[in-house]
Amino acid sequence: MNSGAAVPGAVGVLGGGRMGAGIAHAFLLAGARVVVVERNDEQADAAGERVRAAIRASIDRGTTTEAEEILAGRLRLATDVAAFPGCSLVVEAVPEDRALKLDALRRVEDVLDADAVLASNTSSISIDDLASELHRPGAFLGLHFFNPVPASSLVEIILGQATTPELAATALGWVHALGKTPVTVRDAPGFASSRLGVAIALEAIRMLEEGVASADDIDAAMVLGYKFPIGPLRLTDQVGLDVRLGIAEYLNEKLGERFAPPQLLRDKVAAGELGRKSGRGFFDWDGA
Structure with a gap:
């Protein structure tokens, strides 16, 4: 091992x-x-x-x-x-x-x-x-x-x-x-993984906010088209929307407006829709 x-x-x-x-x-x-x-x-x-x-x-x-x-x-x-x-x-x-x-x-x-x-x-x-x-x-x-x-x-x-x-x-x-x-x-803001992962997740949230596609279809595009093991919205639900928001706010402060949190993310966190741990985020996790 x-x-x-x-x-x-x-x-x-x-x-x-x-x-x-x-x-x-x-x-x-x-x-x-x-x-x-x-x-x-x-x-x-x-x-x-x-x-x-x-x-x-x-x-x-x-x-x-x-x-x-x-x-x-x-x-x-x-x-x-x-x-x-x-x-x-x-x-x-x-x-x-x-x-x-x-x-x-x-x-x-x-x-x-x-x-x-x-x-x-x-x-x-x-x-x-x-x-x-x-x-x-x-x-x-x-x-x-x-x-x-x-x-x-x-x-x-x-x-x-x-x-x-x-x-x-x-x-x-x-x-x-x-x-x-x-x-x-x-050492750099967001390191490598969080910086890239959050950038993709925030753009996926913006697309959902703008009505480009449903959460299921946005995730399917990345899973089937780019071989992601899990879509960015479902992953955000697993990480926690509050966690994503906190990281996005930090990166926004350090790296600029490209990491500005979408209003949809702020609204869901304010409503207590934090993802899997609360039972609902971009998806319904009741019973999961």
Whole structure:
């Protein structure tokens, strides 16, 4: 699976939502012990169930030969970053908000061992910007996993100006050890994946807003004509319209009007139509 590469023996994940649980699951399958920290006991329990559900799905698919109790036995749930000492790597996976991420990263850095690595799962926020607020910017980088983590083969490694060459090489090995493919990019607004993905999604939303075609037909054009595995509108529903809006607003600020969010996207977020997680976005997800 990993061609001789290895993940850290102990990995921390701050945030146990869908992304955080997926990241935890990936490291568990690769042999690491994983600590997931959430805000309270209820959310920690929910995160644990997400990870265990992902483990069971992996067993059903035959992607792991380890028993559920063995894999789950390497998982620890906690409600305080004080659980992270001993982890060689901690991945921050809180919502895509600069202030929230900075607060989370500072709290984690304060308790980490001196040789530990800190990473952000941000999909768009500048790694250099975040690193400028940390004490050890050389031991910090972006590890952008994709949703859903178990089904995605890609991890985007984002290197800040201060990220050491040694850490860059080590991160490549970690991603290979997870059985995934790394792409390495320098820090820039939206990196590579989010910048391209959001540009396509925003144009698809504008087309829907202008009545060019239905959501089904816009997506079908990209799936059948360009071999996309999923259409840009359905993917936006899976990512979350609120998440797309936040990234678009950030890119609009940094890169200009070509990333201005369409009014339709703003209206749907204001109405609580956030995609799959709310039951409705550009498509109806009730029962999905």
